[in-house]
Amino acid sequence: MSDTLSYLLMAWSDPQLLMLTALGTFAGIYIGAIPGLSVTMAVSILVSFTFSWDVNDALALIVGIFIGGVYGGSRSAILLNIPGAPSSVATAFDGYPLAQQGEAGRAIGLSTVMSVVGGIVGTIMLASAAPLIGELALRFAPRDYFLVAAIGLLLVGSLAEGSLAKGIFAAGLGAVIGLVGMDPVTAQGRFTLGQVELMGGIHYVVLMIGLFGVAEAFYQLHNLDSPVIRQKVDKILPSFAMVLKFLPLSIRTSIIGVIVGVLPGVGGDIAALMAYDHAKRTVKNPSRPFGKGAYEGLVAPETANSAAVGGAYVPMLTLGMPGDAVTAVIIGALVVHGLNPGPMLMVENPHIFYFTVGNLLLANVFLMIFGLMGIKLFAKFVEMPKAVLIPLILVLCVVGTYSINSSMTEVYWMLGFGVLGYLLKIFGFQMGPIILGAILGPLMDTSYRQAMSSAGDNPMELLQGLVTSPLSLILSAAVVLILLGNTPLLKKLKSKLSPASARG
Amino acid sequence: MFKSLLTGAALGLSALTMALPAHAEYPERSIQAVIPWGAGGATDNVMRSLTPYVEKELGGKFILNNRPGGTAVIGSTHVMQQRPNGYTVLLGAENPQLYKVLKLADFDYADFYPVNIIGQNVVVIAANADAPFNNMAELMAAAKANPDTLRMGSTGAGGLPSTVSAMINAVDELKVREVTFGGDGPGITALMGKHIDFMPLSLAAARELVRSGKLKALAVFATEETPELPGVEPITKSLPAIAEYLPWGPFWGAFVHKDTPDDVKQKLVDAYAKAVANPEFQGFLKNFGAQSLNLNGAEAEEFLKRWQSVTTWSMYKAKAIEISPDSVGIAKP
Numbered sequence: 001m002s003d004t005l006s007y008l009l010m011a012w013s014d015p016q017l018l019m020l021t022a023l024g025t026f027a028g029i030y031i032g033a034i035p036g037l038s039v040t041m042a043v044s045i046l047v048s049f050t051f052s053w054d055v056n057d058a059l060a061l062i063v064g065i066f067i068g069g070v071y072g073g074s075r076s077a078i079l080l081n082i083p084g085a086p087s088s089v090a091t092a093f094d095g096y097p098l099a100q101q102g103e104a105g106r107a108i109g110l111s112t113v114m115s116v117v118g119g120i121v122g123t124i125m126l127a128s129a130a131p132l133i134g135e136l137a138l139r140f141a142p143r144d145y146f147l148v149a150a151i152g153l154l155l156v157g158s159l160a161e162g163s164l165a166k167g168i169f170a171a172g173l174g175a176v177i178g179l180v181g182m183d184p185v186t187a188q189g190r191f192t193l194g195q196v197e198l199m200g201g202i203h204y205v206v207l208m209i210g211l212f213g214v215a216e217a218f219y220q221l222h223n224l225d226s227p228v229i230r231q232k233v234d235k236i237l238p239s240f241a242m243v244l245k246f247l248p249l250s251i252r253t254s255i256i257g258v259i260v261g262v263l264p265g266v267g268g269d270i271a272a273l274m275a276y277d278h279a280k281r282t283v284k285n286p287s288r289p290f291g292k293g294a295y296e297g298l299v300a301p302e303t304a305n306s307a308a309v310g311g312a313y314v315p316m317l318t319l320g321m322p323g324d325a326v327t328a329v330i331i332g333a334l335v336v337h338g339l340n341p342g343p344m345l346m347v348e349n350p351h352i353f354y355f356t357v358g359n360l361l362l363a364n365v366f367l368m369i370f371g372l373m374g375i376k377l378f379a380k381f382v383e384m385p386k387a388v389l390i391p392l393i394l395v396l397c398v399v400g401t402y403s404i405n406s407s408m409t410e411v412y413w414m415l416g417f418g419v420l421g422y423l424l425k426i427f428g429f430q431m432g433p434i435i436l437g438a439i440l441g442p443l444m445d446t447s448y449r450q451a452m453s454s455a456g457d458n459p460m461e462l463l464q465g466l467v468t469s470p471l472s473l474i475l476s477a478a479v480v481l482i483l484l485g486n487t488p489l490l491k492k493l494k495s496k497l498s499p500a501s502a503r504g
Numbered sequence: 505m506f507k508s509l510l511t512g513a514a515l516g517l518s519a520l521t522m523a524l525p526a527h528a529e530y531p532e533r534s535i536q537a538v539i540p541w542g543a544g545g546a547t548d549n550v551m552r553s554l555t556p557y558v559e560k561e562l563g564g565k566f567i568l569n570n571r572p573g574g575t576a577v578i579g580s581t582h583v584m585q586q587r588p589n590g591y592t593v594l595l596g597a598e599n600p601q602l603y604k605v606l607k608l609a610d611f612d613y614a615d616f617y618p619v620n621i622i623g624q625n626v627v628v629i630a631a632n633a634d635a636p637f638n639n640m641a642e643l644m645a646a647a648k649a650n651p652d653t654l655r656m657g658s659t660g661a662g663g664l665p666s667t668v669s670a671m672i673n674a675v676d677e678l679k680v681r682e683v684t685f686g687g688d689g690p691g692i693t694a695l696m697g698k699h700i701d702f703m704p705l706s707l708a709a710a711r712e713l714v715r716s717g718k719l720k721a722l723a724v725f726a727t728e729e730t731p732e733l734p735g736v737e738p739i740t741k742s743l744p745a746i747a748e749y750l751p752w753g754p755f756w757g758a759f760v761h762k763d764t765p766d767d768v769k770q771k772l773v774d775a776y777a778k779a780v781a782n783p784e785f786q787g788f789l790k791n792f793g794a795q796s797l798n799l800n801g802a803e804a805e806e807f808l809k810r811w812q813s814v815t816t817w818s819m820y821k822a823k824a825i826e827i828s829p830d831s832v833g834i835a836k837p
Contacts, residue, residue: 005744033784044570047552048552048555048568051552051553051556052556055675065551121672122692132635137693138560138696139697140697140698141694141697141699142683143701149693181573181574182573182574182575182662183686184684184686185660185661186575186660187575187606187660187661194607195737196578197578198573199573199574199577199578200571200572200574201573201580227677264690264693265686265687265690273652315693319693319696319718320712320713321692322689328542328545328689330708332545332548332552334551335549335553335792336549336552336553338791340711340791341712342711342713342716343713343716344710344712344715344716345710345712347716364555406569406571407571446684446686449684450683450684450685450694453654453655453681453682453683453684454681454683454699456681457651464646
């Protein structure tokens with residue numbers, strides 16, 4: 001027991017580890033905040049860089065960057081309407097309107113505190129229930145992934161501000177873009193236009209940088225003459241009462257974040273979108289309407305994406321399976337240092353598990369500290385003249401895209417999507433559903449084919465599986481309910497029931 | 505006039521220095537190493553572990569870059585398109601040898617120069633710990649009793665599981681449902697969750713799970729037991745006919761463009777040979793469950809040819825591919 005405690009506190013007591021975690025978190029926040037620079041890229045570079053270091057030192061730095069980066073994306077999402085990281089796509093929905101009303105400081109403060117809450121919940125769930133949650137993740141059959149992806153896509157209904165038809169079109173467009181590349185089963189090219197470069201598909205981060213970064217920058221050109229909004233930076237730290245008020249929501253969304261983060265292949269980005277949708281459905285009286293600066297719309301995605309970090313560590317530490325792209329690289333780091341991630345890791349090297357838990361907690365503490373620092377500076381940054389800001393953003397987007405795979409082709413695609421996104425924006429299309437379609441479309445496609453081939457290409461067997469497995473049953477019911485919920489059918493039912501209950 | 509003569513001489517000399525071959529003292533600048541697979545995968549892990557040792561021997565810096573996509577087509581094509589000056593190296597796995605027969609691309613490793621064939625991995629046929637079969641014979645019997653019912657995890661055309669299953673089908677019958685995953689990672693997760701029944705895996709991927717009892721190893725794809733998995737029978741016990749295809753396994757290697765200057769090639773070959781032989785790296789390979797090969801020159805080319813020939817012909821025999829290997833210039837083993 002004392003062993004466990006000593007490992008938990010290792011990161012807190014050793015000055016070098018303390019410093020490395022702090023450094024990592026600080027760097028991570030800024031890497032995440034800059035659109036185009038990604039945590040995955042930073043961590044991959046670090047794996048080689050820290051090869052000769054002690055494994056604990058390397059892990060401490062990487063953990064810091066991971067936690068900092070997931071949060072950091074919210075900064076640019078709030079201030080510029082450009083998510084710095086895929087996990088912050090949903091943060092911009094209410095974060096940017098808040099900034100437009102001059103409350104950027106408060107928004108950043110709230111998102112910092114909420115990220116820490118989510119991170120701590122995620123870490124606690126990791127520490128207490130890791131093997132259990134790991135087992136839960138294993139229960140997900142291909143058909144369950146298909147259902148989860150379907151549920152995710154149905155979120156379009158709530159994410160589409162304004163015309164639902166435009167939202168559905170955007171999601172469909174995203175799904176088609178996601179199809180580009182090699183067919184996972186037959187290795188035939190799909191929509192590759194005969195180009196070898198496209199055989200690898202269009203990375204959704206490229207799509208995101210183009211649609212959110214470049215398109216937004218072009219869109220801002222319409223408002224060059226609008227007065228710069230002075231940001232209120234005196235009230236940054238949310239009052240304790242405010243945190244308590246949002247606590248039930250933040251706990252719920254953190255749990256959503258952990259569960260979604262645990263599923264291999266699905267990470268913080270989907271968790272944030274699902275949490276946002278959950279908030280929209282469950283919060284009856286938001287402080288402001290969703291999409292116009294509701295605090296709840298900021299709380300939900302930020303807690304979820306930070307909690308998903310803890311969730312992603314669960315399959316990595318208990319099974320050696322990555323929960324998302326960053327943990328995949330961390331597994332590589334462990335292997336390179338001679339450790340074998342897998343079920344035996346907890347048995348042979350339990351200190352890695354407890355050390356990671358302690359380290360995650362420490363990183364969250366540093367997140368609180370560094371997150372609340374420099375807000376004034378950042379908020380003022382947005383008051384920079386647009387003539388300087390917009391070109392700067394464009395340069396960062398280009399550099400960031402190139403840094404993913406050193407591919408100029410991807411830069412051109414990104415710029416192309418930027419132009420397309422700008423045109424779509426002018427006509428009132430939302431960018432959010434496009435990304436949703438691009439991430440979930442391929443997931444649905446792959447899972448469906450896996451489920452079908454598992455069932456021997458027999459639809460009856462597949463349907464049987466949907467109703468016999470309890471997990472699949474719950475998920476299928478959810479899909480049906482959400483679908484019906486968006487139709488007039490449910491409203492008719494409700495209106496029929498309520499006069500009856502009013503009379504009775 | 506003297507002035508113009510002097511400027512002319514200065515310009516001429518500088519032009520001359522620029523024209524001097526870049527390998528005056530190779531490596532003069534950092535070398536781009538392209539890994540055509542994603543970060544965190546087996547190939548990526550092996551290469552990231554090896555590169556620091558190569559850097560020490562060569563005296564230069566490598567910049568590792570992941571360029572995944574298209575079963576390594578994208579990364580390999582990229583290296584082929586770069587200048588053959590030894591500043592771009594391909595750190596890949598066995599997949600390019602199958603490009604011609606799978607029509608994924610029109611080149612293979614014969615169009616590269618093999619600097620080093622680093623090592624090869626042993627393949628294990630793994631099943632869930634609670635599966636009703638305990639060895640290869642029982643699996644084959646179960647498959648024959650219920651053809652097209654058992655589910656095998658696969659990683660797509662050209663991946664390890666489909667190649668292994670093709671070789672098994674070339675000597676016997678194994679009719680199963682192939683469920684395709686994006687890599688052995690998701691496949692292993694599905695195997696543990698009992699969503700598939702078995703999957704051929706590289707030892708590196710499966711070892712920890714077999715050791716901890718989460719997965720069962722039905723057989724090793726070799727002629728004799730492997731010391732890493734004591735008690736697991738070699739596949740030749742139930743399928744003696746498969747011995748003609750063995751030894752076989754997915755391999756890793758470092759390659760450069762064929763037209764790279766000979767002295768650059770030699771420097772790379774020497775550096776890699778020493779790095780792979782380094783006892784620390786050997787220890788890493790062993791820990792990883794892989795077998796060290798450390799081949800270069802004629803031996804490497806021989807290895808590549810044999811691997812390609814054995815694999816493609818067995819796939820053709822098992823009707824896993826439609827194109828006859830000799831139509832693309834691959835001789836019979």
